Amino acid sequence: MLRRLSIMILAATLLTNSFVAQAGRIPKRKIRRMFKHLAIVNDHFTGFMLYDLDKGRSIFELNSNKYFTPASNTKLFTFYTCLNMLGDSIPGIKYSIEGDSLLFSGTGDPSFLHADLKGNNAFSFLKQQNKQLLFCTGNYQKEIFGAGWAWDDYNDYYQAEINNLPLYGNTVYFSADSSRNLSVTPAFFRSLLLRDTASKQSTFSIKRDLVSNRFYFLGAKPSSKYHQWVPFKTSDELTVKLLADTLKKPVYLSHMTLPANAKIIYNIKADSVYKLMLQTSDNFxxxxxxxxxxxxxxxxxxTDSVRQYAIDSLLNDLPDKPQWRDGSGLSRQNLFTPRSIIALLQKISAKVNDEKKLFGMLPNGGVSGTLRTAYNTDNGEPFVFAKTGSLSNNYNQSGYLVTRKGHRLAFSFMNNNYTDATHAVRDEMVRIMTLIHEKF
Known part of the structure; x- marks a missing residue:
């Protein structure tokens, strides 16, 4: 494997030096030749499409009509759906006042008491009420995980459970201070933290029980730099207990249905939520x-209803019908083609209609998000603005590229089913996109 990786790097270096030595821009035939000789094209399944946004035409395509596992490139589909279906703010709760009671239900809003998003409007509203609080359940119709998710990732931060009124991102945050004392947020879960006496592990970590909210710590004591997010197991019963503990007032379950004219408390601006989703690739x-x-x-x-609506009404003009199974890309059942992603990128650009705003929400190569360490900037300026997508043996990038000459391009670069290290595949992609930026 090391020999093959060395050959890949040597071949890419020779090709790069050859192109850089030539004056002027790269003709399309040079891009075609570059892909023909790259090792990453020959040892796994690669798809690529480069599109000139200014001239409205394709520059180069490789397997652009083939279906690939998109991983978190899926979030671009979620992003476009939200742009069309939501306003400028995210609804936090719906509520109705009935006599001496305030009935409320969740909207799915991820920002409610979220550590980064800090959507507190709905919480403040409930806190100020002097009426009996009744949490109305029954409006959530799906499972706690998406279709095709790996069950054994339940303890990992990136696979928090899904529910109607998430609190604290549906995770518990464990961290240690300089004295190596452990902190638990929310503190509600501290009493559920137990030592795993059977474990011989020396490194400190925490693992939740599969079917309950018992958290077991392994190892003797955390380091001063220790921190870990662990998803908690959601339920309506836990929601009211956790909310009551945080509000410092009683909250009760109710099976009543909110009236159609229920009012809405908006929690947070939508753009800030989209930015977190895209830049950090937040699955939850x-x-x-x-x-x-x-x-x-x-x-x-x-979510099935929403995805079907989007496919039928918002994405029905894509070149290839997407197989779309979740909102995050955790599911390997998702299948999209590069040319459909290019069409989607055009639709996103037209919908946002503000390049600076759009690029600011996406990871910027060499500057922010999941591309912060992947690219170098060009004299301090990023030139790639794209969504990454990674699962084991799969790594993709799809987004926008601005060349030194000011050409605005869209690209989708997908790599599936490789066995080499992801960083080797990623580095080859970065070399190609950087060369296109410099010479096209």
Missing amino acids: VAEQLLLVCSSVKYGYLN
Whole structure:
């Protein structure tokens, strides 16, 4: 494997030096030749499409009509759906006052008491009420995980459960201070933290029980730099307990249905939620946003309904019909083609209609998000603005590129089923996109 990787790097270096030595821009035939000789094209399944946004035409395509596992490139589909279905703010809760009671239900809003998003409007509203608080359940119609998710990732931060009223991102945050004392947020879960006496592990970590909210710590004591997010197991019963503990007042479950004219408390500006989803590739936020779309359109929370609506009404002009199974890309059942992603990128650009705003929400090569360490900037300026997507043996980038001559391009670069290290595949992609930026 090391020999093959060395050959890949040597071949890419020779090709790069050859192109840089030539004056002027890269003709399309040079891009074609570059891909023909690259090792990453020959040892796994690669798809690529480069599109000139200014001239409205394709520059180069490789397997652009073939279906690939998109991983978190899926979030671009979620993003476009939200742009069309949500306003400028995210609805936090729906409520209705009935006598001495305030009935409320969740909309799926991911920002409610979220550590980064800090959507506190709905919480403040409930805190100020002097009426009996009744949490109305029954509007969520799906499972806690998306279709095709790996069950054994339940303890990992990137696979938090999905529900109608998420609190704290549906995760518990464990961290240690300089004295190596452990902190638990929310503190509600501290009493559920137990030592795993059977473990011989020396490194400190925490693992939750599969079917309950018992958290077991392994190892003797955390380091001063220790921190870990662990998803908690959601339920309506836990929601009211956790909310009551945070509000410092009683909250009760109710099976009553909110009236059709229920009022809405908006929690946070939508752009800030989209930026977190895209830049950090937050799976939890992506999944919950589709629930918010469902709440707005249908009054109930069902992501299948939203995805089908988007496919039938918002994405029915894509070159190839997407197979879309979740909002985040955790599911390997998702299948999209590069040319459909290019069409989607055009639709996103037209919908936002503000290049600076759009590029600011996406990861910027060499500057922010999941591309911060992948690219170098050009004299301090990023030139790639794209969504990454990674699962084991799969790595993709799709987004926008601005060349030194000011050409605005869209690209989708997909790599599936490789066995080499992801960084080797990523580095080859970066070399190609950087060369296109410099010479096209």
